[in-house]
Every structure is written in structure tokens, then in C-alpha cells.
Amino acid sequence: xxxxxxxxxxxxxxxxxxxxxxxxxxxxxxxxxxxxxxxxxxxxxxxxxxxxxxxxxxxxxxxxxxxxxxxxxxxxxxxxxxxxxxxxxxxxxxxxxxxxxxxxxxxxxxxxxxxxxxxxxxxxxxxxxxxxxxxxxxxxxxxxxxxxxxxxxxxxxxxxxxxxxxxxxxxxxxxxxxxxxxxxxxxxxxxxxxxxxxxxxxxxxxxxxxxxxxxxxxxxxxxxxxxxxxxxxxxxxxxxxxxxxxxxxxxxxxxxxxxxxxxxxxxxxxxxxxxxxxxxxxxxxxxxxxxxxxxxxxxxxxxxxxxxxxxxxxxxxxxxxxxxxxxxxxxxxxxxxxxxxxxxxxxxxxxxxxxxxxxxxxxxxxxxxxxxxxxxxxxxxxxxxxxxxxxxxxxxxxxxxxxxxxxxxxxxxxxxxxxxxxxxxxxxxxxxxxxxxxxxxxxxxxxxxxxxxxxxxxxxxxxxxxxxxxxxxxxxxxxxxxxxxxxxxxxxxxxxxxxxxxxxxxxxxxxxxxxxxxxxxxxxxxxxxx
Amino acid sequence: xxxxxxxxxxxxxxxxxxxxxxxxxxxxxxxxxxxxxxxxxxxxxxxxxxxxxxxxxxxxxxxxxxxxxxxxxxxxxxxxxxxxxxxxxxxxxxxxxxxxxxxxxxxxxxxxxxxxxxxxxxxxxx
Numbered sequence: 136x137x138x139x140x141x142x143x144x145x146x147x148x149x150x151x152x153x154x155x156x157x158x159x160x161x162x163x164x165x166x167x168x169x170x171x172x173x174x175x176x177x178x179x180x181x182x183x184x185x186x187x188x189x190x191x192x193x194x195x196x197x198x199x200x201x202x203x204x205x206x207x208x209x210x211x212x213x214x215x216x217x218x219x220x221x222x223x224x225x226x227x228x229x230x231x232x233x234x235x236x237x238x239x240x241x242x243x244x245x246x247x248x249x250x251x252x253x254x255x256x257x258x259x260x261x262x263x264x265x266x267x268x269x270x271x272x273x274x275x276x277x278x279x280x281x282x283x284x285x286x287x288x289x290x291x292x293x294x295x296x297x298x299x300x301x302x303x304x305x306x307x308x309x310x311x312x313x314x315x316x317x318x319x320x321x322x323x324x325x326x327x328x329x330x331x332x333x334x335x336x337x338x339x340x341x342x343x344x345x346x347x348x349x350x351x352x353x354x355x356x357x358x359x360x361x362x363x364x365x366x367x368x369x370x371x372x373x374x375x376x377x378x379x380x381x382x383x384x385x386x387x388x389x390x391x392x393x394x395x396x397x398x399x400x401x402x403x404x405x406x407x408x409x410x411x412x413x414x415x416x417x418x419x420x421x422x423x424x425x426x427x428x429x430x431x432x433x434x435x436x437x438x439x440x441x442x443x444x445x446x447x448x449x450x451x452x453x454x455x456x457x458x459x460x461x462x463x464x465x466x467x468x469x470x471x472x473x474x475x476x477x478x479x480x481x482x483x484x485x486x487x488x489x490x491x492x493x494x495x496x497x498x499x500x501x502x503x504x505x506x507x508x509x510x511x512x513x514x515x516x517x518x519x520x521x522x523x524x525x526x527x528x529x530x531x532x533x534x535x536x537x538x539x540x541x542x543x544x545x546x547x548x549x550x551x552x553x554x555x556x557x558x559x560x561x562x563x564x565x566x567x568x569x570x571x572x573x574x575x576x577x578x579x580x581x582x583x584x585x586x587x588x589x590x591x592x593x594x595x596x597x598x599x600x601x602x603x604x605x606x607x608x609x610x611x612x613x614x615x616x617x618x619x620x621x622x623x624x625x626x627x628x629x630x631x632x633x634x635x636x637x638x639x640x641x642x643x644x645x646x647x648x649x650x651x652x653x654x655x656x657x658x659x660x661x662x663x664x665x
Numbered sequence: 666x667x668x669x670x671x672x673x674x675x676x677x678x679x680x681x682x683x684x685x686x687x688x689x690x691x692x693x694x695x696x697x698x699x700x701x702x703x704x705x706x707x708x709x710x711x712x713x714x715x716x717x718x719x720x721x722x723x724x725x726x727x728x729x730x731x732x733x734x735x736x737x738x739x740x741x742x743x744x745x746x747x748x749x750x751x752x753x754x755x756x757x758x759x760x761x762x763x764x765x766x767x768x769x770x771x772x773x774x775x776x777x778x779x780x781x782x783x784x785x786x787x788x789x790x791x
Contacts, residue, residue, distance in 0.1 A: 445755060446727060446754075446755040446756065450727045452754070453773050454683050454754055457686055458683065458686045461690070461776045462689050464777070465692055465693050465696070473692065481689065620730050621730075622729055
């Protein structure tokens with residue numbers, strides 16, 4: 136390292152004697168103290184030269200006496216020994232970018248306060264505008280009596296270090312932003328399977344805070360038990376063995392255990408972490424698959440329901456068609472061979488099954504209409520003749536069934552849609568018929584309910600309903616256990632009644648009478664006389 | 666076919682919960698010379714088996730009370746091995762495979778196809 140001199144800016148760093156000349160000159164200019172610092176302490180000067188980092192000295196007044204080439208390179212200029220004071224830099228700033236007067240620089244503080252200054256960063260600007268972050272190490276120089284004779288300063292350029300730290304910080308912040316905000320849980324485990332890192336998603340999924348899980352064995356904390364409660368030894372865990380063998384595991388479905396002992400489904404991937412050719416642990420990403428499992432289960436149930444539903448609907452639609460087709464072909468091919476009674480019965484069955492099929496199709500179509508939110512146009516109508524029509528139609532099919540219509544008092548005009556109400560009445564009467572003994576009567580009561588509604592009650596004396604089923608019976612395709620064993624059907628009629636009645640501004644309810652039998656009551660709005 | 670039975674008049678038991686369908690099946694099969702008995706459910710079908718012998722059972726699957734599958738299970742448990750033709754509106758062939766029975770026909774169907782099938786099954790079981 137060469138000692139720079141103001142008068143020989145071109146001097147090469149290998150030349151020793153010109154430096155001495157320069158020092159002599161500087162000494163001459165700066166008087167006795169400079170002489171003492173520079174020329175008369177060759178060991179000290181050699182030290183400055185040999186340092187390999189920027190360094191300079193001043194006298195007690197802060198005038199620069201000696202500096203090395205590294206200092207000149209850092210400053211981008213060669214200060215004038217004995218003239219430049221405190222520091223050889225062109226301009227100085229604090230790390231926040233605000234200007235720092237030379238007489239407030241760390242070297243100035245050292246000299247003014249006769250103490251070393253540490254850990255104060257400065258920003259040095261060269262004449263060409265380039266800036267460097269510098270950590271100075273100014274220290275006072277004292278003579279044998281302890282009097283301050285000057286100071287020495289070593290300047291460490293920390294620009295690259297700061298840039299590397301800033302880059303590392305930025306990288307870390309980026310990684311943190313990713314791991315903090317991702318919905319996938321991340322767990323880093325070391326070669327012993329101990330948890331080294333968890334992101335917030337992993338905390339949420341596992342139910343453990345990282346502080347509580349850090350350093351603990353992942354398997355024994357999260358994965359120690361089979362779903363059925365049997366212990367799950369680490370030696371059998373594919374995640375652990377993959378860690379040993381540096382294998383990747385992709386898309387493994389597994390069951391982990393929460394702190395409260397409950398289980399949850401996870402979908403995980405495991406990849407080894409390799410550092411310098413050796414396995415350093417594994418990264419485990421986790422997704423909570425509980426919702427997916429629930430969805431799968433819901434889909435499975437819905438498929439099972441669809442299967443059941445298709446079975447019921449197919450049965451209900453295809454059975455009458457089978458009878459119709461069968462009778463038609465029977466009459467066509469073998470009609471002449473049939474006895475007159477059989478032929479008559481076959482024709483009757485053809486007609487009845489066709490009507491039955493028509494009713495089922497009407498119900499399905501009406502359900503489809505009201506299910507898509509279509510409102511039914513309600514008009515003022517007289518319920519008594521409408522009910523009589525429904526009863527008449529039903530009794531043509533089932534002449535043995537006793538049905539009585541019982542108006543209670545004056546029956547007001549109701550607001551409804553006749554065609555769909557006929558279907559509702561037929562469904563309710565058919566239902567009462569289906570679930571009653573052959574000799575049990577069906578009663579239909581009609582009454583005003585206050586001044587707002589008209590109520591129609593279809594009462595049977597049949598097998599009845601469980602009180603807790605009075606809501607469920609209106610769910611499409613719902614069939615109670617009792618109904619299933621008693622009669623066939625698809626659970627469509629009552630659902631259609633509810634939708635249809637509600638679509639014309641009315642309501643319907645079922646009542647299981649304690650003494651047995653059911654009341655199905657629907658109400659429609661009254662038409663007020665103007 | 667049981668010993669002493671007339672080969673031209675196989676005995677058929679039809680089990681279905683639909684009365685009208687039963688009537689049609691009875692007429693169709695009888696018109697072709699079959700001896701036909703009917704039952705409106707699995708339980709009454711089992712009762713018929715107790716008192717009569719049949720060459721073929723035509724069996725519906727979906728019935729209230731004892732359905733077709735339950736009937737088959739119970740029938741096998743009681744040691745009957747009568748040939749079965751499944752007649753169902755839904756999943757007939759699937760059920761045939763599951764239960765390992767002779768034949769399956771989907772509703773609706775051409776009665777002539779049923780007659781031929783019943784005849785084939787009765788003949789094969791001779």
C-alpha cells in the first residue's frame with residue numbers, strides 16, 4: 136500500500152521513495168505534530184501502508200497528515216495533507232441521505248471528544264457522484280503523556296455487504312410474503328423429522344403454533360395415529376421413510392391429528408431438501424382435504440340418491456308403460472283368443488294405466504315449473520265444485536273408497552288456480568287412500584279461517600305419520616320408513632302439493648292426529664267482496 | 666322342469682306389486698299355455714313357493730315390503746333353486762349379474778320377449 140501525496144498524483148503504488156518525499160513535504164507543511172505522526176514514526180506509517188483497507192491519520196486539529204491509496208480510491212480524490220480537515224471525502228451524508236458536515240463526521244467527533252467512535256455508518260460521495268456506504272473506525276492517537284496528538288481512521292467499504300444484506304432481506308421478505316400468504320401449509324423438517332419451519336397455513340391446518348411445534352418430531356406430533364385409533368409407528372410412515380431415502384411423495388392422502396385429538400384429512404407432497412449433495416431434511420406441503428372429502432362424500436351421496444331416485448322414477452314411469460304396451464300387444468296379437476271378460480279387463484287396465492301415467496307426468500311437469508320459480512296465475516274460484524270434481528274423478532278409479540265432503544259454514548271464494556288445485560286434491564286423496572285400510576273413510580272439510588284464508592283439510596283414518604315427519608313429508612322424493620314398507624311411490628305427490636300451493640300464495644301443513652290418521656290442510660287466500 | 670310335469674306347460678310364478686301388470690302378464694303367459702300363479706310382493710311369493718312348485722319365477726325388484734333382492738336372498742336361504750327371470754324398470758341386468766340368476770328383462774318390454782325368455786329358461790332348467 137502506497138502513501139499518497141498531493142504533489143505527485145501519478146506516483147505508482149510500488150514507488151517507496153516518492154512517498155517518503157511526499158511525507159516529508161506533508162510534514163514540512165503541517166509542522167511538528169505532522170512530523171511526529173508521519174516522518175518520525177516509520178513503523179506506524181508502514182502499518183498504514185500495509186493495512187489493505189482505506190486508512191488515514193490527522194493531527195490533533197483534524198488536518199489530514201497521511202492517507203493510503205485505498206483511502207484515495209474510496210474518496211475518489213487525493214486530499215491535500217495539512218489542508219483537508221476531518222475526512223478526505225468530497226461529500227458526506229448520513230445513511231438516510233441527509234448531508235453530514237465534515238466537522239460532524241465520526242473522525243471529527245473522535246478528535247473533538249478524544250474518544251473512539253464505533254458503529255456509525257456514513258455515506259461517502261466521490262466527485263464523480265458515486266456513493267459508498269462506509270463504516271469508519273476513528274481512534275485518538277496520544278503521546279506518552281496521554282495528550283491527544285491526532286487520530287487514525289480505518290474506513291471499511293460496506294456497500295457490497297449492505298447490498299448483499301438488502302438483497303437477502305428482500306429475498307427473505309419475498310419468501311415470507313409467499314409462505315405467509317399461501318393457502319398451502321408448509322412444514323420443513325430436518326433429517327430427524329423435527330419441525331424447523333411452519334407457515335401460517337400449516338399452523339391453521341395442523342392447529343399448532345410454530346413456537347409450540349418447533350423442534351418437535353413431526354410424526355409424533357401430527358401423525359401418530361391411524362384414523363381408526365390404532366397407533367401409527369414412525370417406522371411405517373411413508374413420509375418418514377421418504378425423508379430417509381430422499382424420495383419424493385406426490386399427492387399422498389393421509390390423516391393427521393389435531394391438538395384436541397380429532398383427525399383431519401390432508402393431501403400432501405414431500406420433497407427432500409438437498410444441501411451440498413447431502414439430504415438436509417424435507418419440505419412437506421399440506422392441504423386440508425377435509426372439505427374435499429366432504430364434497431366427495433356429498434357427491435357420493437348425491438350419486439346414491441340419484442341412483443335411488445332414477446330407480447323410483449323409472450319404476451313409476453315404466454311400470455304403467457309396461458302394462459300399457461303389454462296390453463296393447465296382447466290385444467293386438469292374441470285378442471281374438473281372449474275371453475270377453477279378460478279382454479274387457481285388459482282394455483280397462485290400458486285406460487287406467489294411461490291415466491295414471493298422465494298424472495305422474497303432470498306432477499313431474501308441474502314440479503319442474505314451480506321449481507324454476509314460475510308463479511301460477513290464481514283466480515277467484517269456488518272450492519266446493521272443484522273438490523266435488525276431484526272426488527268424482529278419484530272415485531271413478533277407486534269406487535269402493537268412501538269420501539265425504541263436509542263444508543263448515545259459508546265457504547268463501549278462494550284465490551287459486553283450478554287445474555293445479557285439482558292435481559293437489561287428487562294427490563292428497565290418493566295419499567289418504569294409499570295409506571288407509573280399504574274400509575276407512577276419507578273426509579274433506581272446507582272452512583273459512585278468519586277473514587283472510589280458506590282452509591281445505593283432507594282427513595284420513597290410516598296408518599298416520601310420526602309427528603317429527605310432518606315437515607319432511609313435503610320434501611321431494613322423501614319417503615318415511617313406514618311408507619316404504621306399506622306402499623309404493625316416489626315421494627312426489629306431497630312435494631308437488633306444497634310447491635303448487637305456495638306458488639299461488641297459499642300454505643300447506645300435515646298434522647299427525649294423536650288418535651291415529653292424518654290431516655293434510657292447505658289454505659288459500661280469500662277473495663274479499665268489494 | 667319337475668318330474669312328471671308336462672313340458673309344454675311350464676309353471677311360472679310372477680311376483681310384482683303392480684296389479685294391472687300382473688293381470689297382463691298372467692293373460693300373456695297363459696295364452697301361450699303356461700300355468701301362471703301371481704304374487705303381489707316378496708312375502709306372498711315365498712308363501713306360494715311353500716305350496717307349489719314352479720319352473721320359473723318372474724321377479725320384480727322394486728316392491729314395498731320384501732323387495733326382489735330380499736325375496737331372492739330368502740328363497741336361497743330356504744333352499745329353493747327355482748330359475749329366475751328379473752323384470753325391472755331399473756338396473757335389471759345389473760341385478761341379474763349380482764344375483765347370478767338366469768335372465769333379466771327391462772320394463773317396458775314386449776310380452777313375446779318375456780314369453781320366449783321364460784320358455785328358454787324353463788327348457789334350460791330341465
